Amino acid sequence: MPTELRTSTAVDASDSRTWGRRALDAIDERLGITALAYPVPEHANRFAWTLGGITAISFLLLIGSGIVLAQFYSPMPEDANQSVRAIETEVWAGSLFRGVHFWAAQAMYVGAVLHMIRIFLTGSYKRPREGNWLIGVAMLGLITFALFTGTVLKWDQEGFEALGHNIEIGNLLGGLGFWFSPEFAGRISILLRLYGAHVVIIPGIILVLLVLHLLLVKRHRMSPHPLLPAGTSSEQAAEGEPTQPFTRHIRRLVAFGIALAGILGVLAVLFPAPIGSTPVPGIEITKPPWMFWWPFTLENWFGLSAIVWGELVFFFLLAVLPFVDRGPERWWRRRPVAMGIALVVLAVLTVLTILMAITPAEVHL
Numbered sequence: 001m002p003t004e005l006r007t008s009t010a011v012d013a014s015d016s017r018t019w020g021r022r023a024l025d026a027i028d029e030r031l032g033i034t035a036l037a038y039p040v041p042e043h044a045n046r047f048a049w050t051l052g053g054i055t056a057i058s059f060l061l062l063i064g065s066g067i068v069l070a071q072f073y074s075p076m077p078e079d080a081n082q083s084v085r086a087i088e089t090e091v092w093a094g095s096l097f098r099g100v101h102f103w104a105a106q107a108m109y110v111g112a113v114l115h116m117i118r119i120f121l122t123g124s125y126k127r128p129r130e131g132n133w134l135i136g137v138a139m140l141g142l143i144t145f146a147l148f149t150g151t152v153l154k155w156d157q158e159g160f161e162a163l164g165h166n167i168e169i170g171n172l173l174g175g176l177g178f179w180f181s182p183e184f185a186g187r188i189s190i191l192l193r194l195y196g197a198h199v200v201i202i203p204g205i206i207l208v209l210l211v212l213h214l215l216l217v218k219r220h221r222m223s224p225h226p227l228l229p230a231g232t233s234s235e236q237a238a239e240g241e242p243t244q245p246f247t248r249h250i251r252r253l254v255a256f257g258i259a260l261a262g263i264l265g266v267l268a269v270l271f272p273a274p275i276g277s278t279p280v281p282g283i284e285i286t287k288p289p290w291m292f293w294w295p296f297t298l299e300n301w302f303g304l305s306a307i308v309w310g311e312l313v314f315f316f317l318l319a320v321l322p323f324v325d326r327g328p329e330r331w332w333r334r335r336p337v338a339m340g341i342a343l344v345v346l347a348v349l350t351v352l353t354i355l356m357a358i359t360p361a362e363v364h365l
């Protein structure tokens with residue numbers, strides 16, 4: 001036997017690793033998974049710091065359940081509502097998949113908002129993370145657009161009225177609203193175009209932005225603990241705080257993900273996703289999903305254009321925040337002005353939302 005072969009056999013014989021360990025090592029050698037075990041500060045494993053990850057998991061659940069629904073959904077106006085009903089009644093576990101999709105959408109919205117509130121309270125949008133904050137704002141806008149397009153797809157009264165609002169808003173925006181006009185692509189129904197946006201364009205852009213978002217989190221490192229003295233950089237903070245491997249963070253996220261999938265499954269069974277009857281044009285009797293209640297109260301008071309300027313003001317305030325609030329303090333108790341303004345905005349949104357909850361649907365169009 002050649003010498004080099006004898007040597008390698010000798011090395012294998014002395015290898016005391018189990019076959020499972022060896023298989024894992026072989027995979028790692030090729031995929032470099034242990035590179036993920038880089039150190040992250042201990043505070044990054046607290047629940048509030050995992051909200052972004054939980055939002056990402058909701059997104060994965062949405063993609064998974066959405067792929068199943070796409071096999072049975074028909075985006076043709078004459079068939080759309082009926083195809084959703086068929087998913088509920090004829091497709092194996094169709095109601096479960098649809099319910100999980102419906103509840104995962106709520107989870108992603110709530111997760112993103114709570115994550116944003118955590119970033120706000122810990123001042124994590126401040127230098128050098130302004131760009132990543134803006135990416136986050138863009139993703140929040142896209143999540144809102146995904147919720148809207150998803151509502152239209154079921155093509156019941158609620159979806160039809162949502163689309164009616166959208167077309168009117170498109171008209172109001174003049175040239176800027178061209179994409180929302182049914183005339184933009186006369187041969188293709190607007191439902192089909194919104195479907196394309198819902199299943200390809202919006203999730204595709206979210207995915208690209210999410211990759212950028214996470215690369216920037218890696219590049220800037222997790223923001224330092226907000227109780228550290230103002231101006232402490234992530235590098236300085238890293239010298240004083242114990243660390244844990246990032247793989248531990250991932251393990252926690254996997255556990256949260258399994259729990260979240262279970263909770264969404266239970267919700268899907270107990271509270272199935274709603275579907276109304278085929279729409280009747282010319283009437284207005286429904287309310288939009290709860291995330292849109294605050295701009296709809298504005299619409300009740302000031303007319304359709306209020307939805308546009310209400311959303312514009314909201315997203316403008318979010319976008320300019322890191323460029324206006326540039327002080328070095330990061331702990332919320334030491335930022336009374338920023339906290340005061342945020343509380344006023346939150347109170348206004350809450351009151352507008354409650355008002356819509358207790359007001360009967362009004363005719364606008």
Ligand code: HEM
Pocket residue numbers: 048049050051052053054055056059112113115116119124125129132133134135136137139140206210213217221222223318
């Ligand atoms: C699709 C929605 C989103 C996903 C999946 C997501 C995901 C994440 C993840 C996994 C992290 C790591 C830290 C953590 O989990 O807290 C993170 C950090 C961050 N996110 Fe998001 N995010 C989303 C939306 C947003 C929004 C709406 C904003 C703000 C408007 C935002 C701003 C930031 C910033 C500034 C950081 C750095 C935080 C730090 O270093 O402490 N993200 N995001």
